[in-house]
Amino acid sequence: MPSQKRKVDADADGPAAASSKRAKKEPEEKRLARFKASCPKNISERVDRVMTQRFFMIERKREDGELREEFKVLGSTGNVYTVLIDNVPSCNCPDAMKGNHCKHILFIFLKVLSVPLHSHTYYQKALLSTELETIFANAREAPNALTNGRIKAAYAKVTGRDKEAKELEDKAAEAEKNKKRIPEEGDDCPICYEEIHGTDIKTLTFCEECGNGLHQECFRQWAMKTKPATCVFCRAEWKQASAAVAGSSTAGAVVGEDGYLNLASVAGLSPVRDTTSYYDGPRRGEAYHGSWGAGSYRRRSNYYY
Structure with a gap:
């Protein structure tokens, strides 16, 4: 009789029990920081x-x-x-x-x-x-993934099919040639991501290959970054690049005292931080010192870089 009981116990740990263990759910992924129910x-x-x-x-x-x-x-x-x-x-x-x-x-x-x-x-x-x-x-989509013909050509090239890549490039260029695509509602500049619908056309520059446009200022920065200068959208060589980057110089790129690469002069930006719109009142954990109107807050800088 004891031997039968041992057999029953052994069966209890058999296929059915193993199946039950396999049926257990995988542990849920845990968030690595506390969840915020609303925007602070x-x-x-x-x-x-x-x-x-x-x-x-x-x-x-x-x-x-x-x-x-x-x-x-x-x-x-x-x-x-x-x-x-x-x-x-x-x-x-x-x-x-x-x-x-x-x-x-x-x-x-x-x-x-x-x-x-x-x-x-x-x-x-x-x-x-x-x-x-x-x-x-x-x-x-990333700017370099907007033109299917260019993607196919690039893939053919990296996989060693140079002849096919050339044919695809020529076909895509022919289809897009001399097409200036005026920005429509919802269109954004692919560099600064500001909407360009309704923007003065004189402030935009257009690719002669795919016809897409973007801010002249933004393209000037893009052209300084990529050598040779190419279209942000289709990656075709930008034929107006020399005019777009005229007056720009890599001499404007410097490394500041904080160790960051700074392109303010190239981008036409001021390196001086404008803090006029920054909140300068007390924050949680900060104590007020002095009388109202003449006191001050002991606090660290609240600048957001």
């Missing part, structure tokens, strides 16, 4: 900076399928910062290095990746993989 005031203030100041996205890198993308952002004073969007969004600017959700991260979320203001994701310190999947899936 300090982040809302930085959103205001994004909406009122001008930024430039000058480079982006993402491997196919990866839930991370790296961006180079030209800040409001000309400094170039690196923003990384992944499970824990980050930037190497002074504001972010203090642990803040800086305006450069917000610029990428709101203007480059087109995350809507009603979303809860852009102000989170950490994101779930499912949230990143949604953000990247709904983001506008």
Whole structure:
């Protein structure tokens, strides 16, 4: 009898029990920072900076399928910062290095990746993989992925099919030649991501190949970055490049005392930070010293870079 009981017990740990174990759900991914139910005031203030100041996205890198993308952002004073969007969004600017959700991260979320203001994701310190999947899936296409003919040609070239690549390039160029595409409602400049619909045509420059346009000022910066200068949209060589970059000089690129590359003079920006619209009142944990009207707040700098 004891031997039968041992057999029954052994059967209880058999296929049925193993199947039950396999049926257990995979553990849910945990957010690497506390979830914020609403946008904090300090982040809302930085959103205001994004909406009122001008930024430039000058480079982006993402491997196919990866839930991370790296961006180079030209800040409001000309400094170039690196923003990384992944499970824990980050930037190497002074504001972010203090642990803040800086305006450069917000610029990428709101203007480059087109995350809507009603979303809860852009102000989170950490994101779930499912949230990143949604953000990247709904983001506008990168400028170099807008012309299918050019993509096919580029792929053919990197896979060693040079003859086919040349045929595709010629076909795409012929189809797009001499087409000036006037910006329509909802069209944005691919460099600064400001809407260009209704903008004075005289302030825009157009690609002779694909016909797409962008701000002359923005293209001047793009042309300084890429040698030879190419179209932001289709990557064709920009035939008006010499005129577009006239008067520009790489001598304007300097490394400041803070260690950041600064392109303020090249971009036509002031390297002096405009803080006139920044909030300068007390914050949580800051004490007021002195009488009203003559006192001061003991606080650290509230500048957002």
